[in-house]
Amino acid sequence: MSIKKLKAVIVIASTFVGLGMSGCEPAGSQQKGYFVSPQGSDDNPGTIKQPFKTIQKCADTVQPGFTCWMREGVYREQVRPQISGTESKPITFAAYKEEQVTISGTELVTDWSKDRDAIYRAKISLPVDGYSDTGFFANQIFVGGKMMPEARFPNLSPEQDFLRPNLLGGGVTSLGGTAAKIENEAVPELTEGWKGGQVWANEWYTTRTGEITGGTAKQLLAKMTAAWDRGAYWFYLFGKQELLDDRGEWFYDGGKQELYFWSLDAQTPQNIEVKQRNFAFDLSDRSYITVRNLNLFANTITTSDRSSGVVIDGVRAKYVSHHMTLPPPAKPEKAYEADDAMFLAAHAQDTGIQLRGNNHVLQNSVIDWSAGNGVLLEGNNHQVTNNIIVNTNYQANYAASVRVNGNGHQISHNTIKRTGRDAINFDWHTAGTDGRNLEISYNDISEFGMLSTDLGAIYICCQVNLEGGSIHHNWIHDAQSFSPFWGTRGIYLDLETFNSTVHHNVVWNLNGSDHNLGITAGSPRGYDRVFNNTFLGKVLLDGENIEARNNIFANVESIGAKNASNNLFIDTDAKFTRLPQAEAKSSTTPDFTLQKDSPAIDLGIEIPKITADFTGKAPDLGAYEYNSPAWKAGSSLKYDFESNY
Template identity: 35%
Template sequence: MRLKHLSVLAAVTALLALPVQAQAAGAGRTYEVAPWGSDHARGTQAAPLRTIGACLDRVRPGDTCLIHRGTYREQLTPPSGTAGAPITLAAYGDGPVTVDGTERVTGWKDAGDGLVAADTNLPPDPDFNAVFLDNSRAAEGRWPNSGSDPLNTTWAEADPTSTDQHIDDTDLPDADWTGATVHLWAGSNPWAQQTGTVTAGSPGKLDFKGGNYRCPPLCMGNQNYRNYYLVDSKAALDQPGEWYYDEAAHRLYMVPPKGGMAGHTVTAKHRLWGVDLTDSSYVTVRGLNLWGTSLRTGKSSTGVVVDGLHATYISEFSTLPMPPDSDLAIPPTEGHIVASRILDSGVQILGTGNTLKNSEISQSAGDGVLVRGTGNTVTNNYIHDVGWMGSYTPGIEINGNDQTVTHNTIRRTGRASIDTAWQLNGTEFHGNRIAYNDLSEAMRTSRDGSPFYVCCSLNGSGTSIDHNTSHDADGQVGYYVDNYSGNFLLHHNVAWNTGSRGTFFNGHTGPSIANQDHNSSYGIGINGNSVLLSGATDASGSYISNIVGPKPISVTQIGDPLPVVRSNLISDQPGYTDPVNGELWPKAGSPVIDAGETIDGITTDVRGTAPDIGAYEDGEPIWSTGCDLPGCQQRVRHGAWTATASDGTDASAAVDGDINTRWTAAAAQAPGQSLTVDLGETKTFDRLSLDAGRDTSGQPYGFSVSVSRDGKAWSGAVARVAGRSFTQDAAFPVRTARYVRITLTASGPVPWVVNDLRLYGEGPDASSTLQAEQATSTYGVRLGTAATGVLGSGDRIGYRQASVNGGRLTVRLASTCTTGCALQLRLDSPQGPVAATLPVRATGSASTWREQSVTLPHRVTGIHTLYLVAKGAHQVAAVDWLTIRP
């Protein structure tokens, strides 16, 4: 089922699919395409073509296909343009243009046993089949049943008597499972998932072939983890919407919705690559939507620009085979199962000098984006809900050298947000820039890893990982440079709520040479080391400095020269502005100010007598991470929340904002047990995230969510959640409430636990710090990596769909205007009602930043698009950030 709160496809389309007639008119011929056209027409506005393919048959270098609103079920294979005359495919701007990779399935007939079936030919490789019911993802039949969110999966647990290729489970239904796919997450420390095929079965028992055979740590048996589920079997069909495809009979089976198939639409995937640029160069693709299909460039592609792509349900598969030897850059071993499906999933930017920007990529069993080759750019993208099959497929997979990956928001991933696969990449990782990315809610289907992960034996010479934020993840580390990798430069990174460490350089009985971490800030939710370099046989040239964090720094002192660790501050009171909400910049009087050392090329823009320790320089604008598209900012600001448990236990740990503290109920799970949270003020949200920590017990077997404005009158259940994933998300229509109640709906053998609760909305929470450079719209002003340029009278920045509940506007700004300047806060349009006028006072110089505030005449509540409009002079003020708080 599609999680509406996690997609802003329609909104982004409306903002980015702007008319491009003026852009297209100059270089070459423009053809128009529309569903009401004819492929025998001339391709003019009065006589458009019917299909995009017909336009591509006509275009030459410099030409443009302008595509009117509609759905196009075809595969696009553009020819090449030239460097000076690219070919352009662009949305016209009159509504969404969707390239759909599916075809309708019709002819449904009763198939007995409560099933219906239709004879249909699906793509030749059944591993990549995908089915949609009424434009939502339909789940393949599976046991045990799971919810609609593939990142909130439900596992069966094998008995300890299971062995490497055998499962004992007294709960297994008595059915013929022969030929089914068994999906395994098992072992002492299962850092990857794997699949096999059931060969025989009897009541409570299964034999299977496949998997990794690596035992331990990745095997079934008497291990810490014995998780599995079954798919690809007709025996698993038992709830409405589930499907099974009989490849031999070319027959699709489905459990029909209640009331039957009448009035329902079923489509199935037919095209893996809706836009196939494998043999194309110098092509621009702008403002298109992809549904149930993906886009790729090729090894020889160059000069391709993909701008404003909105790709949903891009990759689906049910097996995790070992990568073929031909895909591997180093000799194959059984451990290379982790690289399964990296090269055949996601939006793929291959080749040299290609760009993916301003795009939303979501819903993938594998990669969100694969960038591979040399000198490609992936910037300002929103990537979410990917990698749910549990191999090393991340939000962005980076292979090759000289890649630029910046300003992306990556949220809700099965494993890493950003990853590189050395098995496919080889050991070079030179000259890559990974910066200003926001990485959160990672590691949903793994325990061993991190939002940012590199492995193994990589040489990162010339690579910089800087100005990133890593937070609210279920792994162990914020930034993880694993197994013998060296020459990685990390600096000005931020991590909180990442588990045991901020950054980990893992020598793992081998060398970890010349790795560096400078000027990084680590905060709440780290309980091991702020930085750890361990297990190295040689740590020569390692250098850790200007770090601020809550836990010690530990570095193996071996090598020539010996590692350097100095000018760091380890303190649980470092003077952060708001650590629970990730605002780890120093406030006045912080001991980090002017306490650092100078490092060439790293400590720039110094204010005061010396560099500050940590990621932010006091007196400079506060840099931010992530994209500036709608949906990139969703986390609700954590205030003075309190929690009350129905069993009377102290539940404060559930709402303290620290992922490592835990509330545990007093007794085993039973329906009716509850936890009630008082947010202290009304908030607007549409998703609750319940984090039950990093072990395998205590996750609720089922719960419902209800809300209240006053703590007395409660809604019914706005969401019901089943499953036992480490973090469980409840999604529901937008609600405004002060109180939230979580009530158990199922029994379980152990007490339930909560490590952290988080809330999310469709847009930003205006009580959070709204960074100016993350504005979703601008007029007349340039945005930088921190703050805006100077706004003149009439210039503005805007934030779409912000949740507002406040009476005081605060803006951090720099201004030389001495009289008559102001910033107006307007609601819903640039000419909308004026909610506040902030008189701007000169700060002393254009680089002196001050906070200035004004009380609103009337409190503002609800969801609004906010505009900050400059008035009064040619140069009014540069803006760093703003907040609206009570």
């Protein structure tokens, strides 16, 4: 990797350029707000000619109905407004006009000395000494705006893709309780010994971490963060200085307060930043705050149960949350029905853009890279609309690109790509079983399941009541199956989730396993209604309470629903306009609209609120009505996905 020796201000700002979003200045803004600039002073009055220096100074000064206008530059601070806005007069924090403003959670590291070979060291106090996982979860290091891997075995990968790491097989075997044995012939002997190191273990549909307690090469002993008797299949090791053996890796010695880094070009490191703050904005107990057209780097935004009316609009957030270990959270009161496997939800309740409370909005934004969630929804009636959420959950547990707790949320018109497990997850361990009035619609979801199995692009579990909501008009495609074991699902209503309405979705290219299913549904607790979908692959619809009508399915054998009619199976050519290519990343976009001679035309039945806009003699089958405007899923924002892997 070649890293240009640019000033850190330019490096961070350039990370966010070209996302197709721009700031705006309302009429009379200079009379209705204050200005902030890195070249200002907090002794200034906050005018455009004499701006404040810190955003916090403006946050301490601003009143409802006013705006903190930020001039271009990098602000290394955490902001907490002194007061809330009101519903009619919110407080706004925004970039001035089209200027690039970044709030960074990092600080620069500049005082390097050579340790040995291409390894350099710097004296610095980082937030985490070891792996305590309290408050600040893990140290994080960046070069030129890109996250570098903590020293590990085996090394990450030449591409340094945290969602496609190198792993060892052979596995982690339970010895009872939290005790475990780690075995692989490739595990080397360390002169310092392995005790005190860490293990990350991929275990069927989740992961665990643990501390190594003893053993020697090829066979180690560990104490895991939680008991689990189902075994692990792949793992990596970290947390020992002797593993620092590759370009771009780092290790932090908390006792000596020294950071070691293997230089990318064998020269003195340049443009090195370390994470020092979790939040760009702490909006706990604050309401009616708007954050608009800002870049966030190595930090996130948090709210609380007492927050309401927060709007996050046009934000570009990169590396929002990072952690290396997975301790089980306490079970919340509302999740009393859930089992005790709380480690499944480690950091699923405290990572990503965190929207707690009521009536928040996240829109027109990009969230790129998170060890856990991209966005967390807790409370009621939030809107997540027209966003790009990419590269999430590289710790691969029940966190998700969009993690859902509560009810009444709308998740629509988002593009969600590349996630370790589920794209959208509602899980009873923290959410309980009340999932009423959720709308999940017009999302383009792809490349999910990159580090796990037995999962769904949309995964809802267990015994969750979905009454009053619907899952509709989503594209779900091109799963990146980590393992053929148990496969992936498009829409996975697991373990007696019930009262669902699923209509007008298209699911295709769930490749990699015979266990892959376009949808899994069926519960004795209530109804499941599956109407006007197009599934190119197997499905599992089985039970007395499933109603399946007007769908296009792959084959008749996959339908066990007792109430099924007016469905078409693809052993009869459905005459789609353009079928998907075999390659998961084909540049050709499939078109599932119907040709004029399709046997699916006029073969359906009328279903109230589902087929109201049909043309012709009767509704058509599948997700598209012939000779009607073709709906599209996903965000309207433009983003260069390839350059951000």
